Every structure is written in C-alpha cells, then in structure tokens.
Amino acid sequence: MKTAIISGVTGQDGSYLAELLLSKGYEVHGIMRRLSSFASGRIDHLVNSNPNFHTYYGDLCDGTSITGIISDIQPDEFYNLGAMSHVKVSFEIPQYTLEANAVGVLIVLEAIRKFSPHTKFYQASSSEMFGVPGVPAPYNENTPMIPQSPYGVAKLAAYHLTRQYREGYGLFATTGILFNHESPRRGGTFVTKKISQAVARIKNGMQDSLVLGNLDAKRDWGWSPEFVEAIYLIMQQEKPGVFVVATGETHTIREFVEEAFSYVGLDSKDYVRIDDKYKRPNEVPLLIGDASSSKKIGWEPKMKFHEIVHAMIDYDMEHLNDK
Ligand code: NAP
Ligand code: F7E
Numbered sequence: 001m002k003t004a005i006i007s008g009v010t011g012q013d014g015s016y017l018a019e020l021l022l023s024k025g026y027e028v029h030g031i032m033r034r035l036s037s038f039a040s041g042r043i044d045h046l047v048n049s050n051p052n053f054h055t056y057y058g059d060l061c062d063g064t065s066i067t068g069i070i071s072d073i074q075p076d077e078f079y080n081l082g083a084m085s086h087v088k089v090s091f092e093i094p095q096y097t098l099e100a101n102a103v104g105v106l107i108v109l110e111a112i113r114k115f116s117p118h119t120k121f122y123q124a125s126s127s128e129m130f131g132v133p134g135v136p137a138p139y140n141e142n143t144p145m146i147p148q149s150p151y152g153v154a155k156l157a158a159y160h161l162t163r164q165y166r167e168g169y170g171l172f173a174t175t176g177i178l179f180n181h182e183s184p185r186r187g188g189t190f191v192t193k194k195i196s197q198a199v200a201r202i203k204n205g206m207q208d209s210l211v212l213g214n215l216d217a218k219r220d221w222g223w224s225p226e227f228v229e230a231i232y233l234i235m236q237q238e239k240p241g242v243f244v245v246a247t248g249e250t251h252t253i254r255e256f257v258e259e260a261f262s263y264v265g266l267d268s269k270d271y272v273r274i275d276d277k278y279k280r281p282n283e284v285p286l287l288i289g290d291a292s293s294s295k296k297i298g299w300e301p302k303m304k305f306h307e308i309v310h311a312m313i314d315y316d317m318e319h320l321n322d323k
Pocket of ligand 2: 085086087088125127178179180189190191192194212213214215217218219278279280283284
C-alpha cells in the first residue's frame with residue numbers, strides 16, 4: 001500500500017486529492033491546523049468512514065510538528081498543498097504569507113532531505129508567479145516570472161527552493177504551476193464562490209446585492225477535481241520537473257458575473273456594486289496558461305467555463321442553508 005502525506009488536506013484541492021488517492025488504494029495522512037472552530041467540513045466524510053485516512057495536527061510554520069510527521073511516516077509521496085492561499089489577504093499579512101508559503105516549504109524539503117530522502121515531493125506552484133503586463137500570453141514554464149503580490153513572491157521562492165533541492169540534492173521534488181481552479185468546495189472569499197453563493201441567495205430572496213472589486217481582470221478558470229488528477233499524474237512521472245496545468249481559455253470576472261446571473265434568469269446590472277476595498281494594490285490583469293507540458297503526460301481539461309459556473313450555482317442553490 002502506497003503512503004502519502006497531504007498538507008492542506010482541509011482545503012479545496014487537499015480534500016479532492018485525498019479522495020483520489022484513497023480511491024487508488026493509498027494510505028493517506030492529512031496535516032491540519034488546530035483552529036478555534038471546525039475547519040474540517042471538506043474531509044469529515046473521510047475521517048468518519050475510511051480506515052486508510054488519518055489526520056494529524058501540524059502547521060507549516062512549525063518545524064517541530066512537520067519534521068516529526070515526516071520522519072515518523074516516511075511516506076512515498078508528500079503533496080504540499082498547505083498555504084495562505086488568498087492573494088488579497090497576502091498584502092495584509094505579508095510576513096505570515098512568506099513564512100507559511102516559502103519558509104514552510106523549506107521546512108518540508110529539509111525534513112525530507114534529512115529523514116526520508118526517498119519521499120517524492122510535490123509543490124503547489126501558482127500562476128500568480130507570473131503577472132507582468134505585456135509579456136506575450138499564454139504563459140508556460142518558460143515565461144518570465146515577476147510576481148505582483150506577497151503571495152506570488154512567496155510561491156516563487158518556494159518554486160525555486162523546490163528546483164534547488166531537486167538539482168542540488170537529487171530529491172524527487174516536482175511542481176505544477178496551476179492556474180485558477182474552482183469547485184463547489186472553493187473558499188467563500190474567492191471571487192467565483194463569492195459570486196455563485198450570492199447569485200443563489202439573491203435568487204432566493206436572501207440577499208439584495210453583490211459587492212465586488214475589479215471586474216476587468218481575466219482568469220483561466222479550471223475545475224479542481226480535474227486539476228488534482230493532474231497533480232497525481234505529475235507525481236507519477238519517472239522524473240521530477242515543472243508542469244503547467246490550465247485550460248488555455250480566459251474570461252473576465254465580468255463574464256463570470258454575467259454568466260452566473262443569466263443562468264438563474266437575472267440581470268447582473270440590477271445587483272452588482274463595486275467597492276474599491278476589494279481591489280488590490282497590484283493586480284495581475286491577465287492569466288491564460290499553455291498546458292502543453294501536462295498534455296504530454298496525458299492530462300487534458302474537460303469542464304468548460306459555463307459548465308463550471310453552472311455547477312457551482314447548482315450546488316449553492318441546493319445548499320442555501322449550509323453554514
Ligand atoms: P485552500 O482551499 O485555501 O486550502 C489551503 C489549505 O492550506 C487549507 O487546508 C489550510 O488550512 C492550509 N493551510 C493554510 N495555512 C497553513 C499552515 N500555516 N500550515 C498548514 N496548513 C495551512 O487552497 P486550494 O485552493 O485548495 O489550493 C491548494 C494549494 O494550491 C495552495 O497551496 C494554493 O496556494 C495553491 N494554488 C491554488 C490555486 C487555485 O486556483 N485553487 C491555483 C494555484 C495554486 P485551514 O483549512 O486550516 O485554513
Ligand atoms: O480573484 C478579482 C480579483 O481571489 C480573482 C487563488 O486560488 O488563483 C487564486 O487567486 C480575480 C482577481 O483569485 C473580487 O481582483 C474582483 O483579479 O478569486 P480570486 P486569485 O487572486 O486569482 C491563484 C492562481 C492562486 O494561486 C490563489 O491561491 O477576481 N475580484 N472582485 C475579486 N476577488 C475576490 N477574491 N473578491 C472580490 O470581491
């Protein structure tokens with residue numbers, strides 16, 4: 001039985017990846033933070049039902065806990081999905097963002113190097129590492145990376161640490177540069193889930209309006225359950241490397257908003273307001289990915305833009321009273 005550790009198991013991707021690995025017969029060990037309220041909603045169904053699923057308290061900022069878990073389990077694979085993942089929030093807590101998203105990665109890599117060098121390591125890199133206006137799109141692993149946020153800077157540091165441990169120490173340290181990917185499990189402060197939840201509530205008379213920031217930015221939105229399949233494939237390659245995971249299609253936030261409202265028969269102009277507090281000091285205006293590297297290993301996106309919008313709204317319509 002193969003063993004895997006997932007950091008960030010309580011998150012959107014971590015929960016889908018845990019399901020995928022369990023379905024493939026893995027023993028899965030998930031690292032979760034101790035919080036004052038429950039944050040395990042996305043994995044409760046696994047905790048209670050699957051004997052091959054185990055959880056541990058740990059924090060990427062706490063070397064003792066992370067090193068202890070790695071040296072005890074010495075897993076075949078370590079998927080590093082844990083991160084302070086909100087770009088706007090990273091401007092407000094830049095130091096913590098660097099600690100969790102960059103130093104945290106160093107802690108994992110050092111623990112693997114010292115105590116479990118056979119462990120394959122996956123780093124969740126991000127299209128936020130790109131971001132320079134004027135650079136020809138679509139973006140791939142050869143595109144210059146000049147990030148525009150503390151989040152992007154931290155992810156770029158982690159990307160290079162992963163490369164350095166791969167090249168310097170010969171570790172199987174691999175990375176996927178994933179463009180935005182969504183699902184009903186997306187956190188409520190990301191724009192797609194904020195929109196889909198608001199549309200469902202407005203349609204049902206539970207909310208009056210939706211307040212957003214920059215509607216002109218363009219994003220390459222994919223489907224999280226498909227993107228974790230790419231992550232798994234990247235980890236199964238003979239050699240570690242850099243792989244881009246994207247749909248190759250881009251849409252403005254405005255298009256997402258319009259598609260969402262028109263799906264339930266409403267006109268977005270009647271409900272959407274703009275507030276600068278949701279805008280960022282620096283914005284990445286355009287993201288569109290060239291996923292040729294992932295196609296070469298047999299991965300292709302299937303869910304289309306409008307299907308993603310509809311699936312998220314369908315879910316939120318059915319779960320109006322969920323906390
Ligand atoms: P998410 O839903 O925000 O999940 C992030 C996970 O990281 C949560 O389980 C969170 O725990 C955990 N975490 C946060 N800080 C931590 C710390 N200090 N120590 C340990 N765990 C910590 O994010 P996601 O969308 O699943 O993304 C997964 C990974 O891919 C992240 O690294 C993200 O930066 C990266 N990424 C995401 C996208 C995307 O579009 N989704 C694109 C590119 C890259 P709590 O539940 O306790 O908060
Ligand atoms: O913003 C605009 C905002 O927060 C998307 C993370 O998973 O993908 C994600 O980062 C766009 C931006 O995602 C609101 O300005 C407008 O242009 O949903 P988001 P993100 O910043 O692209 C990357 C690849 C990651 O790696 C990250 O972890 O939408 N926008 N109005 C808004 N965004 C938010 N959150 N809220 C608004 O009200």
